[in-house]
Amino acid sequence: MTDFDAIVVGSGMSGGWSAKELAERGLKVLVLERGGEIVPQRDFTDQVPPWKQPNLDRIAQDEVSKHYFKQYPGVSYAVKETTKHLWVKDDEHPYEEAQGTKYDWLRGYHTGGRSIMWARQSYRLGPQDFEANKLDGHGVDWPVRYDDISKWYDHVETFAGISGNRDGLSQLPDGQFQPAFDLTCAEKEFKARVETQFPNRNVIPARVAHITKATDEQKSLGRTNCQVRNRCQHGCTFKAYFSSNNATLPAAMRTDNCTVIHNAIVKSVEYDAQTKRVTGVNVVDSKTNETFFYSSKIIFLNASAIATAMILMQSKSETFPNGLANSSDQVGRNLMDHVSGANASGLISGFENKTIFGRRPGGIYIPRYANITENDKPYLRGFGFQGTAVPVGNGRGQIAGIGKDFKESHGTPGPWQVGISAFGEQLPNPNNRVTLHPSKTDKWGNPIAVFNVKYGDNEHTMLQEARKDAIAMLEAAGCTNVNAAPVDLTAPGNRIHEMGSARMGRDPASSVLNGWNQAHDIPNLFVTDGAFMTSAACQNPSLSYMAFSARAANYAADLLAAGDL
């Protein structure tokens, strides 16, 4: 008799989905969260008005130096005085970077993880993404194709609430969308001009995980339409954007089948060589240092790509001396992110007597065209652009003038500016790794992570080309004052899309998981956070983590019901 039917390690983007689906299938589920509990009424600060935010919402500089020296430079737009409790203190959660490399490991340890702080862009992978590795030989072939996952995208979109247009693009398939946030008048003009000059490119409204037409299911969870406040980085008491806290965990809890334990750091997963099954997890309480063992029939690792790989590597046994489910030696390898650093902006005229109302999430998206609709590129794969065309307003006092005119200029919309920024695909490379430090440990005795990740020639070439493309599109759209800084690649990890560290594949000798997110080596062990990603594609990945988590959880429940675990 086990303590639970299933243990889910991690309560974030993917763990919430694993918990919800397993609990709704009737399994008794334990969710282990390494951080503290988020109580929205206490911990969400979205209702705090600007004048109640101390010091312009800036964290004291000495405090940044002491506690947030990685988190703040990495994601300064979101790490604020009233949100700092959602980000880890770097001095308490150290890691190392191999000489000559840099890695931004940007995290929050608490209920819901980074599903509270994510940017909410939600795109399906397309058929080409599942075929890319096979086609060009980088990485291993995905063991799934788009048609295998399509209905699970439907499933998660319907529940989560994704606003978007049905754009009819094969490389960025449409889904179960709620109404999109309409393009601004300048964005419509930009779209028309770009699509005329570049018939193989498209400009579409961003697809974001914000409710715009709440369903009965969403209302039953207390969720409402987006109020267009742009307070998302503070949490959302309207539960309008998707997070574990707002959606999946409440759905899991209302089944009465789900238990969440906080401050529970998983040290290792226990393996029984006799039954060839995992049996449970060893946990240390982060507050008391007490240790616990919880047993279950199924284990889902949803600790995030890096932490999941580390838990596997920490779980050594006679059968798995290099770490659990690691007979392929691929755990911790092929670590990927998206790469940015190619941006351009310019002014677009003709809208001087117009402005906008509301603070919308998202803006425009230019789906990948490279090596899909345009095949003349000096690099493999491609990138998408995220952007906006909005009035720039008066930037924080940085214009000439004093007195009444200066003061009142802040109430005028100012010129309209188009800005676009590339998100490129990083090729899988087994030498891009996270490993366990041989001797250094954190304060709970767990080895700290060591990163050794570098971008390759393809990423560098791609971003140079992306910059040229961005400038060309802005100029074609008639923008003036076009400005594009030299390409400066973001550090690996900086896009906070880390993935690939326990990849799926067809061959157990070269991959960790099969096409059901199930460990090749161990049938009752599943990994459905970003670790499973066989390639990165260029789309923001959270929606795919959701879809694969839901699919794997239902598959696991099927196997359990059939007595096959």
Next chain:
Amino acid sequence: MKTRREVLQGMIVSIGGASMLTACAGVASVIPTDQPQGSRFYSADELALVSRLADLIIPRTDTPGALDVNVPGFLDSLMADWANADTQRAHHQYLGQITSNLSSSFVTLPEGAAIPLLEQFDKEAYSGSGDHRGYRALKGLITQAYFASEDGALQEQEWVAIPGRWDPCVEIA
């Protein structure tokens, strides 16, 4: 609403500095004589300069101005609580530079003389010539502090806490 002069006077009194306001009509300038006891970062001279600049850059109009919402006091706290030692040192230096660039008697100049002087200096600071980081940084802080205040946000900027809807294209009347 109190007059601007009353606000400035009240502020100076509240921070305890021995001071006086000139009696010229429509003018609020400060002659500080020693360290303001309520001030945590600025010297009396510095506070007088920041107050004068804040008032000239964002004056009271049909909405409250920078002094009405105590931007100088806000910045005093910001520099005491947020800034590290390097930033504090630079801020003190910036204020010294601004004083020497404008005039050592700037805070006591009547408005009719102070406004053209500051307008000219401000124009230079945004012309791209010379190093005006200090002034631009201070002006940025004054502006941000003002619009982060309740009156600045609600009355001047007409900030709406809950827009509730998205209108991507609004005709300006």
